Amino acid sequence: MAVVRLLPTQEARDLLDLTRDFADKELATRVEEHERDETYPEGLFAKLGEAGLLGLPYPEEMGGGGQPYEVYLQVLEELAARWAAVAVAVSVHGLSCFPLATYGTAEQRDRWLPDMLAGKVIGGYSLSEPQAGSDAGALNCRAERVETGYRISGTKAWITHGGRADFYALFARTGEGSRGVSCFLAPGRAEGLTFGRPEQKMGLHAIPTTSAHWDGAVIDSDRLIGEEGQGLQIAFSALDSGRLGIAACATGLAQAALDVAVRYANERTQFGRKIIDHQGLGFLLADMAAAVDSARATYLDAARRRDAGLPYGRNASVAKLVCTDAAMKVTTDAVQVLGGYGYTRDFPAERYMREAKITQIFEGTNQIQRLVISRHLSR
Amino acid sequence: MNIVVCVKQVPDTATERKLRPDDKTIDREAAEGVINEICEYAVEEALRLKEAHGGEVTVLTMGPSKATDTIRKALAMGADKAVHLVDDALHGSDGLQTSYALAQVLKKIGFDVVILGSESTDARMGTLAAMLAERLDAPQLSLANKVEIDGSTIRIQRLTDYGFDRVEASLPAVVSVVEKINEPRYPSFKGIMAAKKKPVETLSVADAEIDAAKVGLASAATEVVDFAVAPPRAAGTIVKDEGDGGVKVAEFLASKKFV
Ligand SMILES: Cc1cc2nc3c(=O)[nH]c(=O)nc-3n(C[C@H](O)[C@H](O)[C@H](O)COP(=O)(O)OP(=O)(O)OC[C@H]3O[C@@H](n4cnc5c(N)ncnc54)[C@H](O)[C@@H]3O)c2cc1C
Numbered sequence: 001m002a003v004v005r006l007l008p009t010q011e012a013r014d015l016l017d018l019t020r021d022f023a024d025k026e027l028a029t030r031v032e033e034h035e036r037d038e039t040y041p042e043g044l045f046a047k048l049g050e051a052g053l054l055g056l057p058y059p060e061e062m063g064g065g066g067q068p069y070e071v072y073l074q075v076l077e078e079l080a081a082r083w084a085a086v087a088v089a090v091s092v093h094g095l096s097c098f099p100l101a102t103y104g105t106a107e108q109r110d111r112w113l114p115d116m117l118a119g120k121v122i123g124g125y126s127l128s129e130p131q132a133g134s135d136a137g138a139l140n141c142r143a144e145r146v147e148t149g150y151r152i153s154g155t156k157a158w159i160t161h162g163g164r165a166d167f168y169a170l171f172a173r174t175g176e177g178s179r180g181v182s183c184f185l186a187p188g189r190a191e192g193l194t195f196g197r198p199e200q201k202m203g204l205h206a207i208p209t210t211s212a213h214w215d216g217a218v219i220d221s222d223r224l225i226g227e228e229g230q231g232l233q234i235a236f237s238a239l240d241s242g243r244l245g246i247a248a249c250a251t252g253l254a255q256a257a258l259d260v261a262v263r264y265a266n267e268r269t270q271f272g273r274k275i276i277d278h279q280g281l282g283f284l285l286a287d288m289a290a291a292v293d294s295a296r297a298t299y300l301d302a303a304r305r306r307d308a309g310l311p312y313g314r315n316a317s318v319a320k321l322v323c324t325d326a327a328m329k330v331t332t333d334a335v336q337v338l339g340g341y342g343y344t345r346d347f348p349a350e351r352y353m354r355e356a357k358i359t360q361i362f363e364g365t366n367q368i369q370r371l372v373i374s375r376h377l378s379r
Numbered sequence: 380m381n382i383v384v385c386v387k388q389v390p391d392t393a394t395e396r397k398l399r400p401d402d403k404t405i406d407r408e409a410a411e412g413v414i415n416e417i418c419e420y421a422v423e424e425a426l427r428l429k430e431a432h433g434g435e436v437t438v439l440t441m442g443p444s445k446a447t448d449t450i451r452k453a454l455a456m457g458a459d460k461a462v463h464l465v466d467d468a469l470h471g472s473d474g475l476q477t478s479y480a481l482a483q484v485l486k487k488i489g490f491d492v493v494i495l496g497s498e499s500t501d502a503r504m505g506t507l508a509a510m511l512a513e514r515l516d517a518p519q520l521s522l523a524n525k526v527e528i529d530g531s532t533i534r535i536q537r538l539t540d541y542g543f544d545r546v547e548a549s550l551p552a553v554v555s556v557v558e559k560i561n562e563p564r565y566p567s568f569k570g571i572m573a574a575k576k577k578p579v580e581t582l583s584v585a586d587a588e589i590d591a592a593k594v595g596l597a598s599a600a601t602e603v604v605d606f607a608v609a610p611p612r613a614a615g616t617i618v619k620d621e622g623d624g625g626v627k628v629a630e631f632l633a634s635k636k637f638v
Contacts (some may be wrong), residue, residue: 016451051567
């Protein structure tokens with residue numbers, strides 16, 4: 001069931017058609033196999049790049065698609081409805097381009113950004129560390145100035161696309177305190193850089209999440225993005241946008257779960273009638289539909305504020321909280337609608353439920369979103 | 380090289396398709412219009428020929444005004460320009476009339492190669508390429524799964540029950556293609572943006588010097604007299620295996636002349 005979307009332009013409608021077509025053929029057909037076998041979808045990101053889907057929210061002058069967030073996020077939603085792991089990696093790629101696109105010098109942008117936005121190279125975002133998750137400011141990884149650049153030492157954790165990405169937006173310490181963190185556009189391969197074994201996760205099996213061990217690798221000084229010490233500011237402003245991406249991915253997951261549940265409830269009969277015609281279950285489905293629609297409305301509201309140049313940090317946190325909680329509830333209820341079948345791997349509902357869980361955790365746990373929202377309120 | 384690819388908009392096969400009760404033509408409003416699937420392969424082949432030999436790819440579509448969606452898609456894939464033949468007088472035209480109308484346009488715009496899909500998913504006549512070739516007095520190379528051009532010679536390969544035929548002709552020519560021929564590309568987002576700026580020429584029946592009396596439902600050579608919804612499939616025969624299942628299945632296949 002294709003979602004009927006309100007889109008601002010004909011080109012946006014054509015873009016969503018392209019996205020659905022691409023996602024039906026390239027994602028929906030492969031997702032089960034790769035999520036089951038935990039294998040990386042070789043070549044898929046190159047295809048996403050060729051189709052123009054990896055630089056959508058960045059300006060055309062920089063090689064991006066020049067699309068408003070309102071449109072870009074709906075593309076992510078469609079991707080996530082077929083394959084959450086891929087949609088999340090697309091969102092993280094967009095996040096990893098943010099520091100350079102927003103804080104880089106013209107020279108830095110000209111040098112690296114076109115290939116990044118065309119998807120010729122894929123990015124990861126490396127902020128978290130084993131002991132510094134929610135409290136990102138407690139990160140320890142060091143970037144020490146040496147003659148030719150910065151020598152990086154320390155351990156980063158939880159990197160989506162770790163070991164596979166071609167570059168990382170890396171946050172490391174050049175000084176002390178919250179003003180002592182800097183942002184680098186680090187290469188994906190370097191002497192003295194190794195990656196841990198992929199984490200054994202509950203879901204998102206096709207895309208590796210790894211740690212990175214920086215053992216004195218030296219990166220060129222022109223890979224510093226923004227000023228020394230500006231890192232956390234860059235990291236958090238990137239996350240405002242990234243959270244919207246996660247909100248959209250969560251909404252896509254919820255939509256996919258709703259679709260499966262509705263289809264099933266219209267076919268399955270018990271006590272002589274379709275289970276959707278038992279009011280107790282019909283109302284469960286109604287609540288699921290209401291949760292999906294309100295999730296979409298919430299992230300689109302935040303996106304439109306961003307597109308209009310208005311402050312949107314609080315709205316992005318609200319969207320992340322509302323959409324990911326909706327995804328958890330809707331996917332859990334979808335398993336319920338399918339009964340025992342829902343608990344098996346013969347149907348995708350259990351996968352959606354496993355995938356939804358992470359959306360409440362990364363890019364700021366939902367506790368942290370509440371912290372952000374309440375701080376906005378107490379100002 | 381001047382390559383023209385004929386593209387048709389058809390009702391989405393994924394939705395319920397209907398005939399109009401009044402004039403028994405396809406209800407093009409009832410279902411969403413999409414590009415006829417085999418036409419995507421024709422566009423892809425046209426683009427590959429252009430990439431190999433240079434020239435220009437023109438999309439030619441006859442259809443109602445909403446067929447612009449389908450034209451845009453072909454342009455987004457990479458075609459250079461489009462001609463849209465649109466006129467109420469064309470409504471209800473059958474295969475013969477459609478081939479006449481398209482041939483008039485093709486004579487006007489000129490061509491070295493005309494490429495078409497082998498059939499459309501709505502009418503499923505599969506005769507347009509042959510009719511067009513006849514009207515244009517050009518050789519017809521039908522059901523190609525491979526196309527090669529060498530100077531003014533065009534060669535195709537056609538899959539058959541016994542292997543394949545090699546067919547050769549000189550340009551200009553009309554080629555129809557089957558789905559095995561290639562893997563159509565996605566219209567990239569850059570292509571979508573570029574398509575907005577590509578020229579689409581709209582022609583009426585008069586513009587294309589088509590005799591209005593020769594097209595449309597009233598003068599069609601074929602007539603849909605009646606139609607009915609296909610009856611639901613009857614329940615199959617269930618063979619219970621009581622040790623003789625294999626024999627019974629073989630007997631069934633023999634009775635249907637499969638073995
Ligand atoms: C699959 C996956 C992919 C990831 N991808 C990336 C990536 O690409 N890049 C990256 O940098 N990171 C990534 N992460 C890391 C992710 O962002 C962190 O896991 C997350 O920020 C939480 O940090 P933590 O795991 O250390 O939990 P902790 O911060 O230790 O939190 C534990 C619990 O305490 C709660 N808590 C913590 N502080 C507070 C507080 N002040 N008030 C109330 N409750 C609090 C949290 O909400 C949580 O419930 C990924 C994680 C996973 C699992």
